[in-house]
Amino acid sequence: MKFCLACKEPYQSDRWECTHCHMSPLLKNDIPIFHPAYVSENDGYNPDIFDHMPYSEEPHYFNKARAFLILWIIKHFFANAANFLEIGCGKGTILSKIQEAHPSFTCWGSEIYLKGLEHIKKKLTNVHLFQTDARQLPFYEEFDIIGAFDVLEHIEEDVAVLKEMYKAVKPQGGIILSVPQYPQLWSQRDEFLYHKRRYTRTELVKKVRDAGFRICKVTSFNVLLFPLFLLIAMHNRYPKKNYNPFREFNIPRPLQKILTEIFALERFLIQLGIILPFGGSLLLVAKRN
Ligand SMILES: [Zn+2]
Numbered sequence: 001m002k003f004c005l006a007c008k009e010p011y012q013s014d015r016w017e018c019t020h021c022h023m024s025p026l027l028k029n030d031i032p033i034f035h036p037a038y039v040s041e042n043d044g045y046n047p048d049i050f051d052h053m054p055y056s057e058e059p060h061y062f063n064k065a066r067a068f069l070i071l072w073i074i075k076h077f078f079a080n081a082a083n084f085l086e087i088g089c090g091k092g093t094i095l096s097k098i099q100e101a102h103p104s105f106t107c108w109g110s111e112i113y114l115k116g117l118e119h120i121k122k123k124l125t126n127v128h129l130f131q132t133d134a135r136q137l138p139f140y141e142e143f144d145i146i147g148a149f150d151v152l153e154h155i156e157e158d159v160a161v162l163k164e165m166y167k168a169v170k171p172q173g174g175i176i177l178s179v180p181q182y183p184q185l186w187s188q189r190d191e192f193l194y195h196k197r198r199y200t201r202t203e204l205v206k207k208v209r210d211a212g213f214r215i216c217k218v219t220s221f222n223v224l225l226f227p228l229f230l231l232i233a234m235h236n237r238y239p240k241k242n243y244n245p246f247r248e249f250n251i252p253r254p255l256q257k258i259l260t261e262i263f264a265l266e267r268f269l270i271q272l273g274i275i276l277p278f279g280g281s282l283l284l285v286a287k288r289n
Contacts, residue, residue, distance in 0.1 A: 003140040003167070005034060010140035025130075025138075031117050034132040039114045061256045062222070065263030066149060066178060067097040069221060069283065072271060073176050074098070074145065077216055077285050081144035082106065085168070087134050087161070088151030092120035095127055108143070110134070135160040139168040147176045150281075153195045162211035166288060174287035175213065179204060181220060181282045185229065204282055213286035219270055220279030224262045229280040 001010040004018035016032050017024040025032040033039060074081065082105060089095050089109035099107050108128045111117050117129045132138060134148070135157055146165045152158045165175050180190070180198045190198060205215055222229065269276065270283075 001140045001142055003138050005136050005138055016138075028114060028131075029118060029121065031114065031121065032130045032138075033114070034130065034136065034138055035112070038112050038133055039131060061259035061263060063093050064260055065267070066221075066281075067094050068264070069267050069270065070094060070147065070149065070176060070178075071097060071101050072267065073217075073283070073285055074102070076271075077176075077287075078145050078174065081173075083143055084108065084145045084147065085110065085139070085143045087137075087146060087148040087165070088112075088154070089120065089129075090116050092116075092124055092127070094147070094149060095120065096124055099124065099127065110137070135164060137164040137168045141168070141170050143169050144173045145169070145176060146173070149176075149178045150180065152177060153179050153197055153199065154193075156196050158196075159207050159211065162207055162213075166212045169288055171288055174216065174285065175208075177204070177208070177282075177284045177286075178221075179282050179284075181278075181280060185280070187232070187235075189232070199282060201282060204284060208284060208286050212289060214289045215284065215286050217283075217285040218275075219283050220276040220281065221266060221270065221283050222263075222280035223276045223278060224266055225259065226279050 001012050002016070002018075003010050004021060004023055006023040007018060007021040009018070009020045011019040013019055015024075016027075025034050026036055027033070074084075084098055084102075084105050085108040086095055086098075087110050089111055092109060095107055095109050098105060106128070107126070108130070109117070109120060110130050110132050112131065112133055114131055117131060120127060121129060130138070134151065134155060146169050148161070148165070152161060155161055162175075169175065180195065181201070183198045183200065186198055201218060201220075205218060208215060266276070
């Protein structure tokens with residue numbers, strides 16, 4: 001069901017018009033805009049990064065590896081799912097992989113910036129898009145799966161986002177999250193990416209439980225490259241004048257290939273049920289109680 005952000009009532013309709021108070025969002029290029037004030041500016045990210053960031057596009061190894069892992073999670077934990085919402089879907093890298101692997105899924109994507117959504121609209125047909133602040137989702141018990149991949153760390157009120165996710169998933173549905181791990185690894189890179197925090201496992205688990213979810217799986221990933229991350233973090237620990245944030249994202253293709261293979265090995269270990277004890281990122285799967 002849809003959820004009216006004005007009168008706070010769920011409603012059933014194919015259209016974006018509340019059946020109780022008749023409020024409807026602005027439309028821009030057929031994309032509903034729920035929070036016009038944040039379309040081009042807020043403190044969670046810099047939309048210009050989209051234009052310069054090979055990181056958000058294939059074939060960066062991290063994106064590729066993360067997408068494969070997410071596909072496995074969907075198959076393993078959400079075998080009966082029919083729809084999926086990604087919050088903070090960026091340029092749509094993960095949405096396109098999910099659509100490819102599950103052509104029968106109804107896929108939805110949300111972003112706070114219109115820029116990313118307009119990019120996806122050109123690239124992917126059949127994905128429903130809307131602009132919103134993740135602290136207010138215009139849905140009620142609608143989705144089998146909601147994913148937020150490296151999104152929560154950009155938002156001050158991450159607990160509010162988790163509560164909205166709880167409201168928007170079906171009673172038998174659940175969420176998949178990935179976040180950067182270890183506050184001790186905080187560096188200039190996190191500041192460049194507008195991160196508000198890096199998580200500890202305890203903090204993430206507690207926040208997800210407090211929002212009402214039951215944890216199904218939580219594991220580290222990005223393990224085998226962890227020593228490399230440690231070196232980068234140490235190197236970027238203190239602000240440098242000549243810091244070039246794009247350097248570490250511009251990885252030559254042959255090296256990307258090797259890194260992707262390393263990640264494939266890691267995915268294999270996770271699929272075997274091995275909980276990886278440490279790593280640059282955390283992956284969490286939870287369901288509504
Ligand atoms: Zn209403």
